[in-house]
Amino acid sequence: MFSAHYREHYKSTFWLAYPVVLSQLGHILVSVADSVMAGRIGTVQLAAASLGNSIFTIVLVFGLGISYAITPLVARADGRKNHTRIALVLLNGLVLNTLIGILLFLAFWGLSPFIAYLNQPEEVVRLAIPYVNVLFLSMVPLMVFQAFKQFAEGLSLTKQSMYISILANVINVGLNYVLIYGKLGMPALGLNGAAWATLISRILMAGMMAMFIFMSPRFARYRSYLHLQSISWSHMTRMFKIGFPISLQMIFEMGAFSFSAVMIGWLGARDLASHQIALNVASVTYMMASGISAAATIRVGKLRGSGDAHGIHTAGYSSLIMGAMFMATSALLIILCKDLIPHFYVKDVTVHALAAQLLIVAAVFQLSDGVQVVALGALRGLEDVKVPSMISLFSYWLIALPLGYALGFWANLGAIGIWLGLLTGLTFAAVLLFFRFRKFSPQ
Secondary structure, eight states: OSSHHHHHHHHHHHHHHHHHHHHHHHHHHHHHHHHHHHHHTTTHHHHHHHHHHHHHHHHHHHHHHHHHHHHHHHHHHHHHHHHHHHHHHHHHHHHHHHHHHHHHHHHHHHHHHGGGOOOOOOHHHHHHHHHHHHHHHTTTHHHHHHHHHHHHHTTTTOHHHHHHHHHHHHHHHHHHHHHHHHHHTTHHHHHHHHHHHHHHHHHHHHHHHHHHHHHGGGGGHHHHTOOOGGOOOOHHHHHHHHHHHHHHHHHHHHHHHHHHHHHHHTTTTTHHHHHHHHHHHHHHHHHHHHHHHHHHHHHHHHHHHHHHHHHHHHHHHHHHHHHHHHHHHHHHHHHHHTTGGGGGGGOOHHHHHHHHHHHHHHTTTHHHHHHHHHHHHHHHHHOOOOHHHHIIIIIIIIIIHHHHHHIIIIOOOOHHHHHHHHHHHHHHHHHHHHHHHHHHHHO
């Protein structure tokens, strides 16, 4: 792992990964900004943001999973220098993503009133429903952005989406300040203001990424193929067959965290607010590790296209080592800052104490989280997506949630018990996915 050959792979992965890390971080920082700024209004608003974001996360990861099919297909075609194929993936990926975004908005907007049946505090539900409905609408521009982003990343162009995500998040925070608190002559919209700020910033992201793809000279060779006659249901079906298992895998994982929020909501608003703080922190480190995962997908996919079996093996393992080292560092930082972090969210000292305990559990599962997400990325580069989704189903829904429920309610450990269940599920997933890559990758 310290040989010159591995060091070269670390370097290549790093230069691909760090822009993706910052870009992926942009998705979760929207939720973090909403939670921090809504939490300054009160504990109920923070709990409503937690409930709304937990539900929206399921919709978000389904859409992201579909879009992730674009990257390995483009990377493989790039490894073969097949420019026609690359252009067809862009066009059909854009059409598919847009349709999925519209369908997700319509479906979940219609289902949002059923949030009232999740047995959550009434005042929390009342605030969460209008908030999450606007977030559902933001899926349409987000899916357009994702189509262009995953296409560019498949060509190893990762910096542009990073710049756009950073700019959009600065705009989002500014709009949060104006719309949540009613500044610059605008009415104070409270939690709903955070949702409208998210929608506006995502529209801007989609527009800026589209301008980059359609105006940059480096994509001129692909744009000549972008016409209606090139839209193909067979191409979109293939992408969906790759993306859907990725979506299922992500839903099984993120859905477990979302359902854990529902279980914790049965304990009360303070427990739910504490959960949101710890989950925000864990989500930040996870999304950063997923940047390394995306780099693994790009590198493994391109090496597969060029037929470099040894390169696939080394690229995958070097990415796993980088992910583990990054998350180990994150774990140390979380433990050192566990008593400070809750103060940024809310003033309730009871919430501070419980959140600090949950952050310790979050720190412990960092290593498992890093290994499993990077292993998933390497396997996607090999277009191995079905078995990993089954591993996630087993780890989170047959291990994590039942164990978390037993520890939380039968053993009376409350939110801590539920989080210990999540820790166990993540560890199972990490071990199984590591051995899946070891078995599936060429030696």
